[in-house]
Amino acid sequence: MNESKVSSKDVAREAGVSQATVSYVLNNVKGVKIKPETKEAVLNAAKKLNYHPNLIARSMRLKKAMSIGIVSDKDISNYNFMKVLEGIKDALVPRNYSMTLCFDRGQDVESAEHIKYYSSNRVDGIIFAFANVPDEHCAYLVENNIPFVLIHTNVKNEMINLVKTDMSEAVLAAFGHLLEKGIERVAFFGGGVGNDFDRRYTSYKKAMEYYGLSIDEGLLLKTPAGEEDIERFFDEYFDNAAVKPRAVICETTNIAFRLLKYAVERGMKIPSELAVAAIGTSKFSPVSYPALSAVESPLYDMGYTGCEMLFDIMNGNTTNNVVVLEWTFTPRETT
Amino acid sequence: MNESKVSSKDVAREAGVSQATVSYVLNNVKGVKIKPETKEAVLNAAKKLNYHPNLIARSMRLKKAMSIGIVSDKDISNYNFMKVLEGIKDALVPRNYSMTLCFDRGQDVESAEHIKYYSSNRVDGIIFAFANVPDEHCAYLVENNIPFVLIHTNVKNEMINLVKTDMSEAVLAAFGHLLEKGIERVAFFGGGVGNDFDRRYTSYKKAMEYYGLSIDEGLLLKTPAGEEDIERFFDEYFDNAAVKPRAVICETTNIAFRLLKYAVERGMKIPSELAVAAIGTSKFSPVSYPALSAVESPLYDMGYTGCEMLFDIMNGNTTNNVVVLEWTFTPRETT
DNA sequence: CTGAAAGCGCTAACAT
DNA sequence: ATGTTAGCGCTTTCAG
Numbered sequence: 267m268n269e270s271k272v273s274s275k276d277v278a279r280e281a282g283v284s285q286a287t288v289s290y291v292l293n294n295v296k297g298v299k300i301k302p303e304t305k306e307a308v309l310n311a312a313k314k315l316n317y318h319p320n321l322i323a324r325s326m327r328l329k330k331a332m333s334i335g336i337v338s339d340k341d342i343s344n345y346n347f348m349k350v351l352e353g354i355k356d357a358l359v360p361r362n363y364s365m366t367l368c369f370d371r372g373q374d375v376e377s378a379e380h381i382k383y384y385s386s387n388r389v390d391g392i393i394f395a396f397a398n399v400p401d402e403h404c405a406y407l408v409e410n411n412i413p414f415v416l417i418h419t420n421v422k423n424e425m426i427n428l429v430k431t432d433m434s435e436a437v438l439a440a441f442g443h444l445l446e447k448g449i450e451r452v453a454f455f456g457g458g459v460g461n462d463f464d465r466r467y468t469s470y471k472k473a474m475e476y477y478g479l480s481i482d483e484g485l486l487l488k489t490p491a492g493e494e495d496i497e498r499f500f501d502e503y504f505d506n507a508a509v510k511p512r513a514v515i516c517e518t519t520n521i522a523f524r525l526l527k528y529a530v531e532r533g534m535k536i537p538s539e540l541a542v543a544a545i546g547t548s549k550f551s552p553v554s555y556p557a558l559s560a561v562e563s564p565l566y567d568m569g570y571t572g573c574e575m576l577f578d579i580m581n582g583n584t585t586n587n588v589v590v591l592e593w594t595f596t597p598r599e600t601t
Numbered sequence: 602m603n604e605s606k607v608s609s610k611d612v613a614r615e616a617g618v619s620q621a622t623v624s625y626v627l628n629n630v631k632g633v634k635i636k637p638e639t640k641e642a643v644l645n646a647a648k649k650l651n652y653h654p655n656l657i658a659r660s661m662r663l664k665k666a667m668s669i670g671i672v673s674d675k676d677i678s679n680y681n682f683m684k685v686l687e688g689i690k691d692a693l694v695p696r697n698y699s700m701t702l703c704f705d706r707g708q709d710v711e712s713a714e715h716i717k718y719y720s721s722n723r724v725d726g727i728i729f730a731f732a733n734v735p736d737e738h739c740a741y742l743v744e745n746n747i748p749f750v751l752i753h754t755n756v757k758n759e760m761i762n763l764v765k766t767d768m769s770e771a772v773l774a775a776f777g778h779l780l781e782k783g784i785e786r787v788a789f790f791g792g793g794v795g796n797d798f799d800r801r802y803t804s805y806k807k808a809m810e811y812y813g814l815s816i817d818e819g820l821l822l823k824t825p826a827g828e829e830d831i832e833r834f835f836d837e838y839f840d841n842a843a844v845k846p847r848a849v850i851c852e853t854t855n856i857a858f859r860l861l862k863y864a865v866e867r868g869m870k871i872p873s874e875l876a877v878a879a880i881g882t883s884k885f886s887p888v889s890y891p892a893l894s895a896v897e898s899p900l901y902d903m904g905y906t907g908c909e910m911l912f913d914i915m916n917g918n919t920t921n922n923v924v925v926l927e928w929t930f931t932p933r934e935t936t
Numbered sequence: 937c938t939g940a941a942a943g944c945g946c947t948a949a950c951a952t
Numbered sequence: 953a954t955g956t957t958a959g960c961g962c963t964t965t966c967a968g
Contacts, residue, residue: 285961286941300938318720319961326962327944336702345676367700610946621957634954654945661960662959
């Protein structure tokens with residue numbers, strides 16, 4: 267451990283005050299008035315000695331770990347996860363909390379790392395981000411009063427302490443944007459075509475319905491699962507389309523990027539001849555050529571909100587058990 | 602913090618021994634003999650009370666944070682990073698250490714999160730995994746005796762406390778494997794063709810040289826940077842090749858997967874007509890069809906070794922300043 | 937407005 | 953072989 271053995275006692279001595287006063291000053295304890303000059307003396311002494319409070323000691327006294335555990339599935343998409351972590355981080359920093367990574371390898375509840383970490387006071391609470399949490403794990407957490415929250419875009423059964431999302435408004439917004447430009451013939455490309463449990467496809471359908479637009483077969487392209495051959499599907503679609511769409515909503519940014527490339531290569535003008543918008547979040551959307559308009563999930567906010575929620579729970583405050591965050595439509599150059 | 606206020610004192614009382622004895626037993630302190638029956642009594646009491654040692658208190662007493670900081674660039678490839686983390690984790694667990702994620706957002710040295718974390722005793726050391734560490738940061742760490750190690754596959758200037766890798770042996774092994782099957786006409790596909798600073802391309806060249814094989818133009822395909830159009834490049838290559846290669850080494854797994862797909866679709870028999878091997882590590886290699894043979898980086902070992910190295914440094918032991926780990930060739934179905 | 941002192945839960949001399 | 957005790961660095965009543 268850090269050899270800088272300068273402690274608050276040293277600072278106290280240097281400033282000619284007591285250790286208590288140092289604590290009062292450095293923590294800005296409210297309800298305690300400190301004479302400006304003593305305060306300054308303490309601050310100066312701290313700076314002079316290059317004092318850093320020992321967080322372990324503080325933890326011990328406060329009976330708080332000052333850290334939260336993050337658990338996620340290993341094969342999570344990096345961009346999404348990192349964005350969520352950024353949000354969490356920003357909720358953590360003002361509280362001087364850190365984050366501890368937990369690895370769960372599908373063990374039974376009691377030996378799961380996050381449980382061990384909680385039991386040994388390494389973490390004060392747990393955030394599951396994009397993790398598949400077995401029901402019995404949740405039950406165990408609830409039963410043992412362990413603070414936790416689940417962050418997920420898409421969740422089957424309604425759970426407690428959940429941050430989830432809704433995209434329907436944002437898809438509507440995308441349509442609004444298109445309609446403003448007089449675009450009504452909007453296609454949907456994606457593997458979810460025809461699947462009424464697919465959030466993206468159903469959002470599209472609902473938006474079309476909402477605006478009184480009818481969907482014909484010529485507006486739907488069911489793309490292959492692997493997405494490898496997709497150009498051939500584009501070929502077939504555009505060759506055979508009786509009346510071509512004026513815009514297409516792509517189920518994923520990947521499909522959108524492929525379509526963009528395909529269209530540009532064939533000389534279609536984007537967005538004047540064909541507008542493109544994706545449903546999905548990618549760090550490449552703003553920098554693609556042309557920059558991709560997209561309905562995007564609130565990754566950062568999911569992290570931030572989830573973490574705030576966790577602190578609420580840890581503080582014993584009552585919270586909304588489930589928060590739903592809206593996706594947003596960000597128009598860029600392709601619409 | 603955990604409300605389970607059962608402490609070692611409680612266990613002591615329950616077992617009818619002193620707190621010290623509890624500590625001796627639970628930590629298996631060597632050099633201290635405990636009568637088997639007292640030992641059992643302690644263990645039983647601990648279990649009965651569901652005792653979990655408070656790690657914060659232990660930390661405090663030991664003057665160790667019992668955690669190390671991990672810093673990485675945000676846009677790191679997830680699979681690689683996670684694999685390295687697994688290795689680190691496995692070095693951590695037996696020491697009862699955890700890992701704390703640090704976010705560095707390109708600040709100046711003193712305010713970098715890992716420095717703050719070290720100063721406040723949150724972490725005992727730092728691992729930089731796939732992170733670009735500015736020279737002045739390194740200098741600062743060295744100067745202040747902060748234990749750290751750098752993990753990277755590919756590093757420009759020789760730094761201290763470095764885990765790096767070498768692929769040349771593994772590429773040689775891949776050639777050996779090919780030669781055993783009588784395959785000598787081995788092509789290289791990749792963006793690095795012609796670039797004598799590209800490790801993968803130069804490894805290929807050296808291997809060809811080593812085995813006395815000569816490289817003609819017909820063995821080299823420089824693939825496009827975006828890798829989007831790659832099928833056309835394949836087309837052009839295979840259409841024009843005077844004499845076709847019997848095997849191709851792909852610079853990346855991505856290129857290999859595309860080539861595999863391309864070849865299979867065109868009815869080429871893999872590996873009897875065309876063998877394929879990649880240089881790169883992907884979780885899809887074992888499950889692709891056919892399963893991709895590949896020269897792979899020792900991600901897990903990089904993490905594990907790096908972490909062991911860090912503990913050596915933290916313990917004041919002298920270590921090799923730089924460790925180089927070998928890549929390995931894993932033959933699967935494509936060769 | 938500031939100081940003295942207790943104590944968080946643990947470990948490690950030092951005693952016995 | 954086990955118990956006694958001091959103390960890690962901090963916060964926080966309680967006194968003054």
